[in-house]
Amino acid sequence: MSITAExxxxxxxxxxxxxxxxxxxxxxxxxFTQRITDLTNHLKSHKKDHSTRRAxxxxxxxxxxxxxxxxxxxxxxYRALIKKLKLRK
Numbered sequence: 001m002s003i004t005a006e007x008x009x010x011x012x013x014x015x016x017x018x019x020x021x022x023x024x025x026x027x028x029x030x031x032f033t034q035r036i037t038d039l040t041n042h043l044k045s046h047k048k049d050h051s052t053r054r055a056x057x058x059x060x061x062x063x064x065x066x067x068x069x070x071x072x073x074x075x076x077x078y079r080a081l082i083k084k085l086k087l088r089k
Contacts, residue, residue, distance in 0.1 A: 032059055
């Protein structure tokens, strides 16, 4: 259920530019998105797991705050990230 170190490095390399750029908003949002997907799949089979549901809601809130920050700072980077992650329909 957790994300392996290799998968994290992949995400950081794809969205942050290098494996060590873990602080960019794009790489953090991408990592949160991967974790949200994993938790959502977990909750589909374990409907009464309320602690995981709470963790999922906290992650969604963190991702939303980072996306708002990125939208205010650089709208083009925000739009590119939304398109790449397919977050909006």
